[in-house]
Amino acid sequence: MDETKQLIVVVEDDAGVRLALQRLLRASGFRTLSFESAEALVTAAGASNASCLVLDVQLPATSGPMLYAQLGRHRPPAVFITAHDGPATRSEVANAGGKELLIKPFIARDLLDAIARAMCAAKRP
Numbered sequence: 001m002d003e004t005k006q007l008i009v010v011v012e013d014d015a016g017v018r019l020a021l022q023r024l025l026r027a028s029g030f031r032t033l034s035f036e037s038a039e040a041l042v043t044a045a046g047a048s049n050a051s052c053l054v055l056d057v058q059l060p061a062t063s064g065p066m067l068y069a070q071l072g073r074h075r076p077p078a079v080f081i082t083a084h085d086g087p088a089t090r091s092e093v094a095n096a097g098g099k100e101l102l103i104k105p106f107i108a109r110d111l112l113d114a115i116a117r118a119m120c121a122a123k124r125p
């Protein structure tokens with residue numbers, strides 16, 4: 001495994017979407033880890049080495065924005081994804097510190113661009 005590749009961690013409860021995201025990211029040159037819930041990510045301490053997180057907003061139990069807020073100050077940048085756009089969702093993501101939100105279905109290029117923007121913004125002082 002090439003350790004120089006950046007690690008993208010996906011948290012998505014829909015197994016088909018999770019697998020599709022992993023395939024896209026791997027084909028785009030990233031290493032990936034994926035989890036079906038926020039709790040699974042926390043249990044595995046999966047966010048600690050991530051370059052970026054891709055978080056579904058509507059996860060069972062702990063939502064994507066709740067998870068991101070709980071990760072604290074030293075968290076990787078994140079791209080949030082949702083099928084349920086609206087002012088409440090946008091507010092929840094923004095209040096958790098999220099800057100990137102994509103509405104499902106989205107095209108692959110939009111996700112890759114959002115990841116690049118999120119990682120670039122995280123490098124700025």
